[in-house]
Amino acid sequence: MKPINDPSGVDRRVLLSTLALAPVLSAPLFSASALAQTPGEPLPSWNDTAPKQAILEFVRATTDQSRPTYVPPEERIAVFDQDGTLWVEHPMYTQVVYALERVPAVVAQQPELKDVEPFKTVLSGNREAMARLSMSELEKILAVTLTGMSVDEFNAEARKWLETARHPRWNRPYTELVYQPMLEVLRHMRDNGFKTYIVTGGGQDFVRIYAAKIYGILPEQVVGTAAGTKYGYGKDGKPFLTKEPKLLLNDNDAGKVEGIHLMIGRRPYVAFGNSTGDREMLEWTDAGNGARLMLLVLHDDDAREYAYGPAQGLPDSKVGTFTQALYDEAKQNGWMVISMKYDWKDVFPPDTVGRGTR
Amino acid sequence: MKPINDPSGVDRRVLLSTLALAPVLSAPLFSASALAQTPGEPLPSWNDTAPKQAILEFVRATTDQSRPTYVPPEERIAVFDQDGTLWVEHPMYTQVVYALERVPAVVAQQPELKDVEPFKTVLSGNREAMARLSMSELEKILAVTLTGMSVDEFNAEARKWLETARHPRWNRPYTELVYQPMLEVLRHMRDNGFKTYIVTGGGQDFVRIYAAKIYGILPEQVVGTAAGTKYGYGKDGKPFLTKEPKLLLNDNDAGKVEGIHLMIGRRPYVAFGNSTGDREMLEWTDAGNGARLMLLVLHDDDAREYAYGPAQGLPDSKVGTFTQALYDEAKQNGWMVISMKYDWKDVFPPDTVGRGTR
Numbered sequence: 001m002k003p004i005n006d007p008s009g010v011d012r013r014v015l016l017s018t019l020a021l022a023p024v025l026s027a028p029l030f031s032a033s034a035l036a037q038t039p040g041e042p043l044p045s046w047n048d049t050a051p052k053q054a055i056l057e058f059v060r061a062t063t064d065q066s067r068p069t070y071v072p073p074e075e076r077i078a079v080f081d082q083d084g085t086l087w088v089e090h091p092m093y094t095q096v097v098y099a100l101e102r103v104p105a106v107v108a109q110q111p112e113l114k115d116v117e118p119f120k121t122v123l124s125g126n127r128e129a130m131a132r133l134s135m136s137e138l139e140k141i142l143a144v145t146l147t148g149m150s151v152d153e154f155n156a157e158a159r160k161w162l163e164t165a166r167h168p169r170w171n172r173p174y175t176e177l178v179y180q181p182m183l184e185v186l187r188h189m190r191d192n193g194f195k196t197y198i199v200t201g202g203g204q205d206f207v208r209i210y211a212a213k214i215y216g217i218l219p220e221q222v223v224g225t226a227a228g229t230k231y232g233y234g235k236d237g238k239p240f241l242t243k244e245p246k247l248l249l250n251d252n253d254a255g256k257v258e259g260i261h262l263m264i265g266r267r268p269y270v271a272f273g274n275s276t277g278d279r280e281m282l283e284w285t286d287a288g289n290g291a292r293l294m295l296l297v298l299h300d301d302d303a304r305e306y307a308y309g310p311a312q313g314l315p316d317s318k319v320g321t322f323t324q325a326l327y328d329e330a331k332q333n334g335w336m337v338i339s340m341k342y343d344w345k346d347v348f349p350p351d352t353v354g355r356g357t358r
Numbered sequence: 359m360k361p362i363n364d365p366s367g368v369d370r371r372v373l374l375s376t377l378a379l380a381p382v383l384s385a386p387l388f389s390a391s392a393l394a395q396t397p398g399e400p401l402p403s404w405n406d407t408a409p410k411q412a413i414l415e416f417v418r419a420t421t422d423q424s425r426p427t428y429v430p431p432e433e434r435i436a437v438f439d440q441d442g443t444l445w446v447e448h449p450m451y452t453q454v455v456y457a458l459e460r461v462p463a464v465v466a467q468q469p470e471l472k473d474v475e476p477f478k479t480v481l482s483g484n485r486e487a488m489a490r491l492s493m494s495e496l497e498k499i500l501a502v503t504l505t506g507m508s509v510d511e512f513n514a515e516a517r518k519w520l521e522t523a524r525h526p527r528w529n530r531p532y533t534e535l536v537y538q539p540m541l542e543v544l545r546h547m548r549d550n551g552f553k554t555y556i557v558t559g560g561g562q563d564f565v566r567i568y569a570a571k572i573y574g575i576l577p578e579q580v581v582g583t584a585a586g587t588k589y590g591y592g593k594d595g596k597p598f599l600t601k602e603p604k605l606l607l608n609d610n611d612a613g614k615v616e617g618i619h620l621m622i623g624r625r626p627y628v629a630f631g632n633s634t635g636d637r638e639m640l641e642w643t644d645a646g647n648g649a650r651l652m653l654l655v656l657h658d659d660d661a662r663e664y665a666y667g668p669a670q671g672l673p674d675s676k677v678g679t680f681t682q683a684l685y686d687e688a689k690q691n692g693w694m695v696i697s698m699k700y701d702w703k704d705v706f707p708p709d710t711v712g713r714g715t716r
Contacts, residue, residue: 074576151619195578208623218432219623220553220578229619231612231638239641241619248606248620254589261509261587261599262606263621265566265577280589283597 042188045181045346051295051338055185058293059192062269069291071269073193078270079223079260079281080186082200082207084320085274085297086215088167088177090306093319095146095206096138098161100130102145113144146203147227147245154243158209175210179297180349182272186215189270197268199260200224201252201277205243223263225251256281269293275320279329286333294335298322301340304347400546403539403704409653409696413543416651417550420627427649429627431551436628437581437618437639438544440558440565442678443632443655444573446525446535448664451677453504453564454496456519458488460503471502504561505585505603512601516567533568537655538707540630544573547628555626557618558582559610559635563601581621583609614639627651633678637687644691652693656680659698662705 046052062071083089103122106113113119118137121129133141146154167174186196198217200207204224211217228246233239251259257280260268271278271285274297282294299322300307300314308317311327330337340347404410420429441447461480464471471477476495479487491499504512525532544554556575558565562582569575586604591597609617615638618626629636629643632655640652657664657680658672666675669685688695698705 074570204620204623212432220621222623226620229616231615231642238645239615239638241615257589257597257599258587262562262584263578265562265580280597284589287596 042191043181043184045184045344047343047345049343051336051343054293054295054336055188058270058291059188061291063192071290075266075269076189076192076194077197077264077266077268078189078194079197079199079264079268079272079285080182081256081273081275081278081281082198082202082224084299085272085278086178086182086186086198087174088305089320090299090308090317091168091319093202094165094174095202096142097165098158098206099138099142099145101161101165102157103141106145110144119144142203143227143245146206147243149243151205151229151241151243154205155209158206162210175214177348178214179344180346181344182297183215183349185272186217190216194270195221197221197223197260197264199251199256199281201250201256203227204249204251223251223256223259225249225255252277254280257284260284271295272297274299275322276326277320279326282330282335283333286335294330294333295338296322296326296330296335297338297340298327299340301344301347305340400549401539401542403542403702405701405703407701409694409701412651412653412694413546416628416649417546419649421550429648433624433627434547434550434552435555435622435624435626436547436552437555437557437622437626437630437643438540439614439631439633439636439639440556440560440582442657443630443636444536444540444544444556445532446663447678448657448666448675449526449677451560452523452532453560454500455523456516456564457496457500457503459519459523460515461499464503468502477502500561501585501603504564505601507601509563509587509599509601512563513567516564520568533572535706536572537702538704539702540655541573541707543630544575548574552628553579555579555581555618555622557609557614557639559608559614561585562607562609581609581614581617583607583613610635612638615642618642629653630655632657633680634684635678637684640688640691640693644693652688652691653696654680654684654688654693655696655698656685657698659702659705663698 043052043055046055061067061069062076064070080086083093100122103119107119107123114123118133118141121133122141149157162173162175165174166172167177170177189196196215196217198207198211198215198221200223202224204222204226207224208219208222211222212219225247226249228244228248229241230244231239231241249255249259249262253276256278260281267288268281268285269288269291270293271282272295273279273282278296282296285292286294298309298311298314299305299320300312307314308320309322309324310316311322311324314322327337329335338344401410401413419425419427420434422428438444441451458480461477465477465481472481476491476499479491480499507515520531520533523532524530525535528535547554554573554575556565556569556573556579558581560582562580562584565582566577566580569580570577583605584607586602586606587599588602589597589599607613607617607620611634614636618639625646626639626643627646627649628651629640630653631637631640636654640654643650644652656669656672657666657678658670659665665672666678667680667682668674669680669682672680685695687693696702
């Protein structure tokens, strides 16, 4: 296999025709193969280091009825952060890229925004200035670009964008830049009766559009930052839901635990994350009785993906910050830190990503 | 079988010992038997009238791959209102009874409430005055009695109460006053690959305490009126969630559709309700493509349960109102109206309710 981070190794025609034959992002959301039993050894893309051993041992400990750590199937809940844990989050969260790219269309509808910040900066196309936008400015952009339309319109627009948008480094659809080792963990957990949930700071509606296809995770198992909706009737008398610029759930930090309580109603047995935004979710999981498994993905592989921290002296990052304090808390509590560089044999799926295996 | 509405027909000792042997309300929430395959003909407690035929035909139409109305298993979502649809809601919602009974304990903790309305009226014990409390007064009572504690404390208190509280008419635990025909519908739907959800105006946390045991519906499949929670740390450093007096989701009327979008993310194929609070949920279900099934339970059986409307000239009711306008909308749209009196052979499970079958 050619190195995946070499764009020249990807046959664009094969990718595009695959996409045309099996549209990743149109309904139905779900492919039967996504939940199929895995043949052979589990976790083949993991090196035989501590994290792989911990995952395999945890699954044995919770599914073997003769062991005191046995967990009944209906209580097997596993939660996964998305950005940086299941797929690439650098150099910018996919949803933020989408929101920024929607600004011109929104300003065409609402010309009064043209000279108002932060929209003015986005329209300028000045990438350096855009990179300096604060979190509250980005939130303003997200609110204006991703609400005020019906849920159906939102879904159709976002699907269309995801079909054509490409990651700047690999020039591949964002939906293909998922971590092969994590797809194997999702599969192994489900093969052993765990319900797999995404618990993401990203927009719940946005992630639901692709989560079934690329992870085998149905919409009701995606917990994310959620805006309110409003029920109304169209001119034809048919009801529809409008996305409102009203934050219902900020699914970051402690909000992840609150979101888990709201949407799942029980404490998970497994939690995977990669940043300070996942800290409380891992603490909450860890505080349960019996066997619990907590892991954090450390991005220390600049060659195959990215390296950022600032844990362990890695470069600081505005996206998916993994601080030294989080690293220390992990070590102190016995949470596994996964080194992408040393613990993952492969980072991405083979070139024919998406066919058959998900 | 003796008539179920004759309290003398119930052997209290059998009931109590059954409860002692298989505690309905303690962890684990889930009994394996609740999801077991049903032997024999489905829906035995239904008379062979139009609603039963409609349910059976709908399930055939959506599960037979050769028919154009086929629905893939992962899209099979069925939603059920709870109060008045799955269990008895008269003369007062169970959760409201619970909140009222908690008032003395709460006032003992917060004596300043003693002379403040509506708490003063509740403490007076004057049942007529209590029956006149307005919805906003009841909401004040619910907020004060059911929040401000940790989620674990709430669950423990509510479980304890449900074990001893009895319905005034049948002198049986509320959790036994479930409708046998609806248990059979839940089972039949699940046997055919439908995911069954409760979508209730009642409190999400409250309903989750018993839904797995009595309906086979796990916490993550209970959508209800939800208060926010707040993450914090105890003196021992352990994290816990506190229930806040902050309404996140008012899961009534249009709020049911908004709750379905938030928690399930897809349009249901089946919706059961019994009151104006379910109208939008049925409209939303009906507005989808292909085969959809909408039903409303009409309480017209004063002998075996209750009769209230005011649809079809039944007595008006403050609890679970089924207006003539809703009745007319149902007829116009082809929604089924289930007559408890004529369509249900039995209303409640046999006396040994709770054993083996749920």
